Amino acid sequence: MTKPVLPAMLAALIGAAAMGFNAAVAAPIYATSLVAASNVTPFGSGIVTGPPDIGGLWLGSTFDPPALLGSLTVGFATPLADGPGIDLTVVDVGSAPWETFTVEVSSDNVAFTLLGEFSATNNAVDFSGLFAGPVRYVRLTNTSDEYSADIDTLFGNYAAPNPVPEPGTLALVACALAALCIARSRASSGRHFGAIRIAPSSRITSPFNIGFSMICRTSDANSSGRPSRGGNGTILPSDSAISGGIWPTIGVSNIPGAIDIARMP
Numbered sequence: 001m002t003k004p005v006l007p008a009m010l011a012a013l014i015g016a017a018a019m020g021f022n023a024a025v026a027a028p029i030y031a032t033s034l035v036a037a038s039n040v041t042p043f044g045s046g047i048v049t050g051p052p053d054i055g056g057l058w059l060g061s062t063f064d065p066p067a068l069l070g071s072l073t074v075g076f077a078t079p080l081a082d083g084p085g086i087d088l089t090v091v092d093v094g095s096a097p098w099e100t101f102t103v104e105v106s107s108d109n110v111a112f113t114l115l116g117e118f119s120a121t122n123n124a125v126d127f128s129g130l131f132a133g134p135v136r137y138v139r140l141t142n143t144s145d146e147y148s149a150d151i152d153t154l155f156g157n158y159a160a161p162n163p164v165p166e167p168g169t170l171a172l173v174a175c176a177l178a179a180l181c182i183a184r185s186r187a188s189s190g191r192h193f194g195a196i197r198i199a200p201s202s203r204i205t206s207p208f209n210i211g212f213s214m215i216c217r218t219s220d221a222n223s224s225g226r227p228s229r230g231g232n233g234t235i236l237p238s239d240s241a242i243s244g245g246i247w248p249t250i251g252v253s254n255i256p257g258a259i260d261i262a263r264m265p
Helices: 005-018 165-185 210-219 237-243
Strands: 024-030 033-036 041-043 056-060 071-080 088-090 100-106 114-117 135-142 151-156
Touching: 024 071, 071 151, 088 100, 088 135, 135 151
Parallel strands: none
Antiparallel strands: 024 151, 033 071, 041 056, 056 151, 071 135, 088 151, 100 114, 100 135
16 A cells, blocks of 8 residues: 655655754854953954954963963854754864863853863864753863964854744745645545534424414413313313302403413312
């Protein structure tokens, strides 16, 4: 039996839409701003944002050896996330393993989480669950008294989930859900899933079930009380009442608002 193709296509559509929330990007996510710096020395372009240009900042107040250990903080317009493998790369112009520095990450530029010590040759950072929130800020601090790292730029590999889906993503999800509803409707042809119409109960009696002749006979104000109920407690009720000078109590009196009262034996 051939498996339905449409559900698989819908799953692919929804999966593709979900990938828009947290996915590896084709191009590196470079730092976009230098937020803070202390005891650093520029070289070349003196820029540590954007693609590498063989220029940036030494993490020291002077060239090697540094008189004071330097530190810098960069920001990312697109927050970074923890993904499989390498999440952040620090690009160092030099290649000396003794140019060491610490890497700290933060979401608000207030509380930072230390991820460890790295170097010019050990420059690939894996968040590996050490930081849960999106990474908007990265701080590097020199840890060597003899050498200063030559920081060119920093870039990430994974974008953090976007709390507000883009219109294109919402449209893709909506189309997938609509197609799913149509597929289910076609698959259930011949079966009714709408509201069920239940016939009225047979206990409900329509007033039109009573014949008009019976209604007229009972409601006639000049009724003689016929048919009489001889043998059921009274004999000739109308005649007896009239001959005794008693106003008839059986039948309907010719008085506005009179009510017919039937007594059972």
